[in-house]
Amino acid sequence: MKKSSLYWLLTLVVLVTSSCDNYLDINANPNSAISASAQLVLPQAIVSAAAMSSSYNNYGAHFGGYMANAGGFSGFGNLLNYNLVTGDYNALWVNTYDNLQDFKYVIDQTEGAEGQGYFNATAKIMTVLDYARLVDAFGNVPYSEALLGNAGRTPKYDDAATIYQDLIVKLDAAIAAIDAAKFPLALNSSSDPLFKGNMTTWKQFANTLKLRLLIRMSGVSALSSFVTTKFAALDKTLGFLTTDAIVNPGYTKQDGKQNPTWGTWGYTVAGALANSSRIPTQFAFGFYKGQKLTDNGRGAVIYKNFASTTTPTPINQLGNESNAPAIIPSYSTWYTGTFNSASSITDALGILKGPSMGQPIMLAAESYFLQAEAQLKGYLPGTFGTSFDQGITQSFTYLYKDVTNVVGTGKNVAADVATYKADNATSYLVNIALATTNEQRLEAIITQKYIALNMINSDEGWNEYRRTGYPKTDPAGNGYTNIASNKSNSTRPDKLPTRILYPSSEQSYNAANFKTVNQFADLIFWDPN
Numbered sequence: 001m002k003k004s005s006l007y008w009l010l011t012l013v014v015l016v017t018s019s020c021d022n023y024l025d026i027n028a029n030p031n032s033a034i035s036a037s038a039q040l041v042l043p044q045a046i047v048s049a050a051a052m053s054s055s056y057n058n059y060g061a062h063f064g065g066y067m068a069n070a071g072g073f074s075g076f077g078n079l080l081n082y083n084l085v086t087g088d089y090n091a092l093w094v095n096t097y098d099n100l101q102d103f104k105y106v107i108d109q110t111e112g113a114e115g116q117g118y119f120n121a122t123a124k125i126m127t128v129l130d131y132a133r134l135v136d137a138f139g140n141v142p143y144s145e146a147l148l149g150n151a152g153r154t155p156k157y158d159d160a161a162t163i164y165q166d167l168i169v170k171l172d173a174a175i176a177a178i179d180a181a182k183f184p185l186a187l188n189s190s191s192d193p194l195f196k197g198n199m200t201t202w203k204q205f206a207n208t209l210k211l212r213l214l215i216r217m218s219g220v221s222a223l224s225s226f227v228t229t230k231f232a233a234l235d236k237t238l239g240f241l242t243t244d245a246i247v248n249p250g251y252t253k254q255d256g257k258q259n260p261t262w263g264t265w266g267y268t269v270a271g272a273l274a275n276s277s278r279i280p281t282q283f284a285f286g287f288y289k290g291q292k293l294t295d296n297g298r299g300a301v302i303y304k305n306f307a308s309t310t311t312p313t314p315i316n317q318l319g320n321e322s323n324a325p326a327i328i329p330s331y332s333t334w335y336t337g338t339f340n341s342a343s344s345i346t347d348a349l350g351i352l353k354g355p356s357m358g359q360p361i362m363l364a365a366e367s368y369f370l371q372a373e374a375q376l377k378g379y380l381p382g383t384f385g386t387s388f389d390q391g392i393t394q395s396f397t398y399l400y401k402d403v404t405n406v407v408g409t410g411k412n413v414a415a416d417v418a419t420y421k422a423d424n425a426t427s428y429l430v431n432i433a434l435a436t437t438n439e440q441r442l443e444a445i446i447t448q449k450y451i452a453l454n455m456i457n458s459d460e461g462w463n464e465y466r467r468t469g470y471p472k473t474d475p476a477g478n479g480y481t482n483i484a485s486n487k488s489n490s491t492r493p494d495k496l497p498t499r500i501l502y503p504s505s506e507q508s509y510n511a512a513n514f515k516t517v518n519q520f521a522d523l524i525f526w527d528p529n
Contacts, residue, residue: 106119
């Protein structure tokens with residue numbers, strides 16, 4: 001279906017559910033609800049989940065060392081010192097639960113209904129994605145009593161590790177439901193803006209989400225039996241994602257229809273710079289420009305003026321406000337296309353490809369790095385080095401693709417990967433065969449995952465840093481070696497926070513269960529530090 005037709009369908013969703021917007025809201029009165037079909041609600045829910053991917057990326061980019069403050073601005077406040085307050089990340093919480101309510105609506109409408117098995121299963125898989133995001137950001141969250149409307153106005157907070165285990169069970173059930181579906185109504189490009197109705201890919205996505213959760217639980221001794229059992233039962237024949245999971249309902253430059261990441265870090269519909277107060281960190285940039293590794297291939301498509309010696313890419317350490325570089329006029333530093341005028345902005349490669357680019361919710365690169373770690377730890381058969389190399393290749397591949405999801409003209413992924421390995425010939429972070437211990441091998445896997453997730457799914461880079469301590473950081477070092485803000489008030493050795501705080505909405509409306517936590521001392525259950 002043409003992109004314009006898909007947008008027409010999504011517009012119809014809004015019209016049909018104009019009062020259903022309130023019905024799907026977790027704080028709405030269910031007595032005011034009207035009906036909408038699962039076929040109409042599922043695609044807009046998936047598109048909303050993609051927008052949430054962009055929001056979680058923004059949160060992870062700040063804490064995970066990908067994004068710093070530009071010069072010429074003031075008022076950054078606790079973004080620089082990590083002195084978080086309740087309410088700083090309300091939107092992540094509220095919007096994720098709103099999205100979960102949409103998926104619950106689809107599940108409720110299709111549960112046990114003849115021919116609706118694919119709609120039901122995909123909504124359950126997306127539900128797992130949303131709840132895992134909440135746990136990774138907030139820890140214990142409402143789960144068993146959530147999304148109950150008037151019957152559950154003050155839901156209890158469930159144990160995060162218990163939630164993770166139940167999410168694995170739900171993924172198992174969703175995969176089984178796809179296999180068992182009788183005479184199912186097929187998904188297509190209209191009803192499924194993620195995989196266009198390819199149910200094998202949906203199952204592989206579920207399997208990859210399961211792999212992510214199991215890997216994250218694998219370092220928790222109390223869960224070792226559960227993890228071992230579930231890894232043994234994992235469908236290795238089905239496999240995992242081999243292509244990027246990208247949502248594209250037909251994003252365009254039109255008002256309200258731009259890709260959400262482009263609209264946040266690229267340009268507005270009017271052609272104005274969307275955000276001029278943020279630039280890349282020295283810490284992240286050093287993985288490309290030689291301070292830690294040399295990566296001319298990916299660096300050139302990610303960063304504006306990457307190769308320039310006269311007007312180099314503006315970079316900074318988070319917190320530095322003394323002579324901090326300003327952004328290049330009219331340019332996002334993560335956009336490498338050509339800005340001619342507000343009405344003439346070319347498409348590009350890299351992170352900000354253009355307003356019609358798809359929105360990644362999981363990269364194939366991450367899938368392969370997860371497999372590499374599982375193979376390293378003996379949970380999966382296969383060679384970790386092969387998966388590691390494939391992860392690097394998939395990272396290059398995604399960044400070299402244009403807005404149509406095709407590798408750009410003149411780009412040679414295999415040749416540039418070979419150059420990358422040659423340019424870092426003595427580094428086990430790039431050539432994993434040089435690693436002499438499993439700890440070095442794990443460091444290589446997580447460091448390359450961190451690089452691949454740069455400003456795409458930065459929250460996953462942040463999650464993996466907290467879980468493993470990689471990439472390495474030196475809190476006494478300079479901006480290229482210290483991931484933390486130089487204005488950090490953290491009491492931790494790495495000078496970073498461990499989490500964000502629960503939202504003020506919970507403090508107001510669910511006070512009996514609201515938890516006061518410390519962003520420097522309280523850990524997510526999989527964080528060993």
